[in-house]
Amino acid sequence: xxxxxxxxxxxxxxxxxxxxxxxxxxxxxxxxxxxxxxxxxxxxxxxxxxxxxxxxxxxxxxxxxxxxxxxxxxxxxxxxxxxxxxxxxxxxxxxxxxxxxxxxxxxxxxxxxxxxxxxxxxxxxxxxxxxxxxxxxxxxxxxxxxxxxxxxxxxxxxxxxxxxxxxxxxxxxxxxxxxxxxxxxx
Amino acid sequence: xxxxxxxxxxxxxxxxxxxxxxxxxxxxxxxxxxxxxxxxxxxxxxxxxxxxxxxxxxxxxxxxxxxxxxxxxxxxxxxxxxxxxxxxxxxxxxxxxxxxxxxxxxxxxxxxxxxxxxxxxxxxxxxxxxxxxxxxxxxxxxxxxxxxxxxxxxxxxxxxxxxxxxxxxxxxxxxxxxxxxxxxxxxxxxxxxxxxxxxxxxxxxxxxxxxxxxxxxxxxxxxxxxxxxxxx
Numbered sequence: 001x002x003x004x005x006x007x008x009x010x011x012x013x014x015x016x017x018x019x020x021x022x023x024x025x026x027x028x029x030x031x032x033x034x035x036x037x038x039x040x041x042x043x044x045x046x047x048x049x050x051x052x053x054x055x056x057x058x059x060x061x062x063x064x065x066x067x068x069x070x071x072x073x074x075x076x077x078x079x080x081x082x083x084x085x086x087x088x089x090x091x092x093x094x095x096x097x098x099x100x101x102x103x104x105x106x107x108x109x110x111x112x113x114x115x116x117x118x119x120x121x122x123x124x125x126x127x128x129x130x131x132x133x134x135x136x137x138x139x140x141x142x143x144x145x146x147x148x149x150x151x152x153x154x155x156x157x158x159x160x161x162x163x164x165x166x167x168x169x170x171x172x173x174x175x176x177x178x179x180x181x182x183x184x185x186x
Numbered sequence: 187x188x189x190x191x192x193x194x195x196x197x198x199x200x201x202x203x204x205x206x207x208x209x210x211x212x213x214x215x216x217x218x219x220x221x222x223x224x225x226x227x228x229x230x231x232x233x234x235x236x237x238x239x240x241x242x243x244x245x246x247x248x249x250x251x252x253x254x255x256x257x258x259x260x261x262x263x264x265x266x267x268x269x270x271x272x273x274x275x276x277x278x279x280x281x282x283x284x285x286x287x288x289x290x291x292x293x294x295x296x297x298x299x300x301x302x303x304x305x306x307x308x309x310x311x312x313x314x315x316x317x318x319x320x321x322x323x324x325x326x327x328x329x330x331x332x333x334x335x336x337x338x339x340x341x342x343x344x345x346x347x348x349x350x351x352x353x354x355x356x357x358x359x360x361x362x363x364x365x366x367x368x369x370x371x372x373x374x375x376x377x378x379x380x381x382x383x384x385x386x387x388x389x390x391x392x393x394x395x396x397x398x399x400x401x402x403x404x405x406x407x408x409x410x411x412x413x414x415x416x417x418x
Contacts (some may be wrong), residue, residue: 113190143199
């Protein structure tokens with residue numbers, strides 16, 4: 001496995017490519033991605049916004065805007081826990097996609113917003129249990145989930161199952177999401 | 187905030203943290219304005235209005251804190267600025283009324299309206315109720331600023347004009363590169379109806395929209411310049 005970070009030297013933000021690579025190394029090992037998978041991270045340091053996405057699965061190419069890795073309390077500096085949170089969520093998605101037993105989810109840009117938020121809850125729940133914590137991630141993901149599914153006990157129950165689960169398939173996730181959508185009082 | 191954007195909830199969380207920090211500074215500012223002047227400089231009734239505003243701001247701090255918990259945000263998770271407090275430290279009470287009560291509490295009207303409407307679209311009953319409640323207080327704070335500014339400068343139009351110029355400076359600072367405006371991509375929308383209730387006239391709101399457009403153009407130019415410098 002090789003890990004590369006682009007650019008190798010940052011000029012607009014104070015990031016260290018080697019430190020970012022070490023975060024990726026830790027995540028790859030903990031999440032259980034295939035050892036032969038090459039990983040490339042492309043950082044757009046010209047924008048402080050925070051979008052992050054998977055551009056390719058094999059080799060794994062992740063593109064991020066520099067704000068996605070930034071410590072909001074120390075502008076232009078790297079947040080190690082925040083970076084692990086952003087990258088770990090995407091890498092768990094990749095692990096799921098590479099697992100034949102998981103099923104075949106649509107491409108990321110074809111996911112509905114409730115599906116995407118439900119899958120994120122499942123990914124980040126596992127990430128937190130591996131020790132990659134970043135502020136109150138559970139409540140943050142619950143808030144996202146409620147907004148897309150409903151502010152209701154039924155939605156909270158579905159979230160809890162996603163957050164604490166391991167070994168779910170894509171159809172499990174969509175069933176939990178569909179069962180919770182629209183359960184809030186009008 | 188566009189509910190169809192995948193990033194909208196994290197933007198709302200960051201916004202809520204900014205509101206929380208702003209409420210602390212607004213509490214400090216109103217407290218100082220109630221305390222700092224003799225009754226020759228500011229009438230007792232104005233001091234009482236500032237004291238009432240402190241009461242409101244303290245409540246807003248607590249509400250914002252609980253809303254942060256509701257949205258999964260911890261205190262200190264995001265950076266904070268002290269520009270609001272700095273505007274509340276001007277030596278002249280009339281400038282404080284213009285800079286804090288009219289410019290910054292006016293911004294609060296825009297922010298709370300945007301957050302309330304966002305919560306309404308997402309059927310979030312907690313955020314909607316709290317924002318609507320705080321919005322009513324902000325309209326009162328701006329109205330107090332408009333009324334006292336008018337009364338204290340009744341016989342001194344030059345002082346009033348200088349204070350309003352200070353307000354425009356603060357408004358531009360807080361337009362934050364087009365952060366607040368009337369364009370579709372403005373994260374915070376100018377809440378004309380509530381501003382009207384708070385004592386703003388139409389021309390002031392048109393000026394504010396123009397200031398916001400200028401701030402966005404300035405930010406775009408600065409970003410281009412930084413990129414050119416970094417890649418040179």
